[in-house]
Amino acid sequence: MGGVYNGEGGRCHRADVPCPLAVKVELEEPVQHTYSLDTHKGIFIHTLSSASATATQSLYSHRHYPNLMVMEILLERQVTSQEPVTVKLVSSFTPQSKDIRFEAGPDYRGGRHIFDSLYVRLYFLIITIKQSLSLLKKYAVLQGLKFPWESAVSGREVCPEDIYGQQEIHINGDVTLAFRHYLYLTEDLSMFREGLGSEVIYGVADYWVSRVTWKPEDQKYHLDGVMPPDEYYYNVNDSVYTNTVANLQFAVELAELLQHPAPKEWQAVAEYIKIPFDEEHQYHPEYDGYIKGHPVKQADTVLLGYPLGLPMSPEVRRNDLEAYEPVTNPHGPAMTWGMFAIGWLELGEAEKAQLLLEKCFNNIQGPFQVWSESSDGSGAVNFLTGMGGFLQAVLFGYTGFRLVLNPGNKHFGVFSPQCVHSDTKLHIVVLYPRVQKDCLAFSPLLPNDVCELCVRGVNYLGSQMDWLLRKEEVCIILREQEGSPGNTKPCNLQVVLKASGTKIPLTPGKAQVQTCSLNMQLFRASFIHENNLIVSVLIRNKHVSQYSKKK
Numbered sequence: 001m002g003g004v005y006n007g008e009g010g011r012c013h014r015a016d017v018p019c020p021l022a023v024k025v026e027l028e029e030p031v032q033h034t035y036s037l038d039t040h041k042g043i044f045i046h047t048l049s050s051a052s053a054t055a056t057q058s059l060y061s062h063r064h065y066p067n068l069m070v071m072e073i074l075l076e077r078q079v080t081s082q083e084p085v086t087v088k089l090v091s092s093f094t095p096q097s098k099d100i101r102f103e104a105g106p107d108y109r110g111g112r113h114i115f116d117s118l119y120v121r122l123y124f125l126i127i128t129i130k131q132s133l134s135l136l137k138k139y140a141v142l143q144g145l146k147f148p149w150e151s152a153v154s155g156r157e158v159c160p161e162d163i164y165g166q167q168e169i170h171i172n173g174d175v176t177l178a179f180r181h182y183l184y185l186t187e188d189l190s191m192f193r194e195g196l197g198s199e200v201i202y203g204v205a206d207y208w209v210s211r212v213t214w215k216p217e218d219q220k221y222h223l224d225g226v227m228p229p230d231e232y233y234y235n236v237n238d239s240v241y242t243n244t245v246a247n248l249q250f251a252v253e254l255a256e257l258l259q260h261p262a263p264k265e266w267q268a269v270a271e272y273i274k275i276p277f278d279e280e281h282q283y284h285p286e287y288d289g290y291i292k293g294h295p296v297k298q299a300d301t302v303l304l305g306y307p308l309g310l311p312m313s314p315e316v317r318r319n320d321l322e323a324y325e326p327v328t329n330p331h332g333p334a335m336t337w338g339m340f341a342i343g344w345l346e347l348g349e350a351e352k353a354q355l356l357l358e359k360c361f362n363n364i365q366g367p368f369q370v371w372s373e374s375s376d377g378s379g380a381v382n383f384l385t386g387m388g389g390f391l392q393a394v395l396f397g398y399t400g401f402r403l404v405l406n407p408g409n410k411h412f413g414v415f416s417p418q419c420v421h422s423d424t425k426l427h428i429v430v431l432y433p434r435v436q437k438d439c440l441a442f443s444p445l446l447p448n449d450v451c452e453l454c455v456r457g458v459n460y461l462g463s464q465m466d467w468l469l470r471k472e473e474v475c476i477i478l479r480e481q482e483g484s485p486g487n488t489k490p491c492n493l494q495v496v497l498k499a500s501g502t503k504i505p506l507t508p509g510k511a512q513v514q515t516c517s518l519n520m521q522l523f524r525a526s527f528i529h530e531n532n533l534i535v536s537v538l539i540r541n542k543h544v545s546q547y548s549k550k551k
Contacts, residue, residue, distance in 0.1 A: 016099045021071045025057045026088040035367050053077050053085045144206030145199075147171045167227035167234055169211065172204045173245030177307065180250045184403050185440075185460060189257065198258060205251035209265045212246075212273065220274040228287055230300040238288040240276045241300055244308050275310075283319040284312075296324055298332045299339035299389075306342045306396065309403075318347055325356075331375045334363035334386025338393035345397040345445055353397065354447040360390045398453050399469060400443030439496075444469040461491045465506075478506040 029050040036045045046057040054076045062068040075087060148157035149165040157165040179197055183189070191197040212221040223246065228239035248270040255262035276285045281292065286301050301324055304310040305317050312320075321343045328336060337359040344353035362375035363386050371386040373379025395401065440460050446453060446469065455467045468475040478493060495504040 016097045018093055018095060018097050018100075020091070020093045021059060021069050022091060022093060023057075023071060024090040025055055025073065026090060027053065027055055028086050028088075029053075031055075037368055050078075052079055052081065052083075055087055142207055143210040144208075145172075145203030146207050147175055147204075163227065163234055164231075167225065168229075168231075169223075169226055170229060170239070170242040170245050172207060173242070173247065176201055176204050176250060177245060177247075181403055183254075187461060192254060192258060198254060198260065201251050201254050202260070205248050205266050206263075208246045208248055209263070209269055212269055218274070219272065221269050221272050222274055222288075226287075228300050229303065230286060230296045230298055232295065232297045233287065233290075236287040236289065238274050238276050240284045240286060241303055241308075243273050243275055244304055244310050246273060281319065281323075282316055283323050284316070286324075292323060293327060295327050295329065297329050299328070299336040300324070302339055302343050305346060306339070306402075307392075314347055317343060321347075330359075333373050333379070334360060334371055334375075334383055335389025338389035338391075338397075341393045342397040345393075345400070348445065350445050350447040353393075354449070357390070357393050357397075360386070360393075394453075395455065398444065398446055398450070399455060399467065400441070400445060401458075402441045402443075442474075444474060446471060461493070463491065463493060476506060478508045480508040 025046065025048060027048050027050050029052060031048040031050045034047045034049070036047075037043075038045065041060070043058055043060040048055045048057075056074040056076075058070075058072040058074070060070055060072075062070050073087065073089070075085060077085065146169070148155070148159070149168050149171055150157065150159040159165045179191075179201060182191070192201070212223055214221055222238050223243055224237040225235050226237070226239050226242050227234040228236065228241055246269075248266045252262050252266050252270060254260075255266075274288075276288055276290075277283075278285055278292075283292075284301050284304060285292070286296065301320055304320065305312065321340060325340055328340075337356045341353040341357040344350075344356065359375075363372050363383070364370070365372050365377050365381075370381060371383040372381050373383045373386065444453075451470065453467075453469045455469070458465045458467060462481075464479040464481060466477040466479065476495065493506045495506065496502070497504070
């Protein structure tokens with residue numbers, strides 16, 4: 001791709017790919033420039049307006065030959081005149097390149113350039129991963145499968161600096177987390193049975209086993225010499241995010257589901273990998289040896305709560321947010337403040353979350369409203385990761401949607417159901433007895449200047465739902481469907497109100513409206529038996545509800 005780093009292992013450069021459509025349009029008169037991007041039709045438009053004429057330059061993909069790009073110039077007079085209008089088309093194109101030898105040959109099918117986008121784990125990424133599994137490469141020194149930090153069509157590491165590919169190994173856990181969420185949302189095992197999904201999960205598990213080091217002095221497994229998501233630090237030991245996302249418990253559970261013999265080392269590493277925690281200050285240090293108050297580049301430790309779902313008390317969640325928010329670079333990557341906003345929404349502080357979420361808008365650059373990596377416009381442009389962070393704050397922050405996952409690791413500690421009072425919310429911390437994929441929790445919370453939020457097409461266990469969230473009510477519509485994608489069969493769904501235990505069946509095509517309770521009592525979570533497992537969050541002033549499978 002022209003202008004993008006191409007190559008492998010730090011020996012790459014920006015590709016020299018000549019483009020005949022890199023044409024600058026000029027008029028002889030003073031003009032006003034406007035730019036637009038029609039994302040529905042896929043047309044980029046540059047308009048030059050003068051007193052006598054308007055020139056419109058359009059670029060788009062050919063409708064019948066999608067590998068062919070089209071540039072179209074439309075000239076319109078604004079006044080009646082016999083004088084000619086001159087349009088200059090300025091181009092530096094020559095069919096020469098230090099990277100390409102132009103010869104006649106077969107049609108070229110373009111590759112993909114894949115970059116770590118932890119914060120944009122919106123499950124269409126599964127499709128990309130599923131199509132790209134054959135590109136994974138086995139490494140000679142370590143066992144199993146390791147994902148590159150940046151990749152192209154070859155599947156190899158193409159990051160321009162070696163250290164990122166060698167040390168930001170949390171990308172492997174990011175990918176397997178997406179697979180785990182996909183399974184729990186769909187119960188579609190075909191990706192793992194007939195596809196290559198199980199090969200990825202098992203291969204990454206083998207990689208973690210070969211990468212950890214056992215230290216007898218503390219009877220723990222350690223990941224040394226890594227770079228956490230916070231790229232200010234490198235060659236550190238036991239990044240709390242990396243160690244948490246390296247969750248081999250899912251590999252153990254998937255092997256059990258597929259009746260695949262799991263090596264005993266998978267369970268051992270899952271149970272005994274070190275998760276740094278400061279008992280004195282009751283917070284998670286970013287890595288072993290991190291000094292509280294030192295600056296950080298971006299959201300890192302705060303990701304333990306979401307999307308990783310590491311069980312912790314509201315006190316610890318608050319301490320993590322308060323420890324890292326003031327020392328995070330205010331001009332850092334765009335996805336950061338959306339993750340902080342989600343954390344404060346979990347604690348019931350909607351207005352504080354809203355102030356942080358509004359910081360994201362500083363990363364939107366004109367004239368095309370394109371997201372940049374940094375708020376000053378520097379870094380990566382058209383920054384998909386930043387867009388994903390913002391979208392997740394809306395989709396998982398305001399709604400409180402959560403898959404209730406079982407951490408399954410002994411190092412998480414044993415939690416019993418308990419209510420811990422915060423200013424506006426109750427948080428129930430529970431350790432579930434086994435992998436939990438039967439309920440989708442939701443805990444809606446809107447800031448004062450947002451009166452309602454509509455989320456359409458929520459997919460869960462083969463069904464699609466539309467949600468309308470208001471201050472004091474939730475409306476849920478279960479769509480009527482003829483079939484479901486993949487091997488997922490729709491389940492009978494019901495809403496369970498946690499305050500009362502009331503169960504409300506969802507009927508396809510019929511709206512179900514539930515008014516939220518406004519009394520100030522603090523409710524305590526209780527288990528729902530009869531094969532319906534539990535949900536883990538309550539808030540003050542509102543019922544917190546869940547979906548559960550109706551067995």
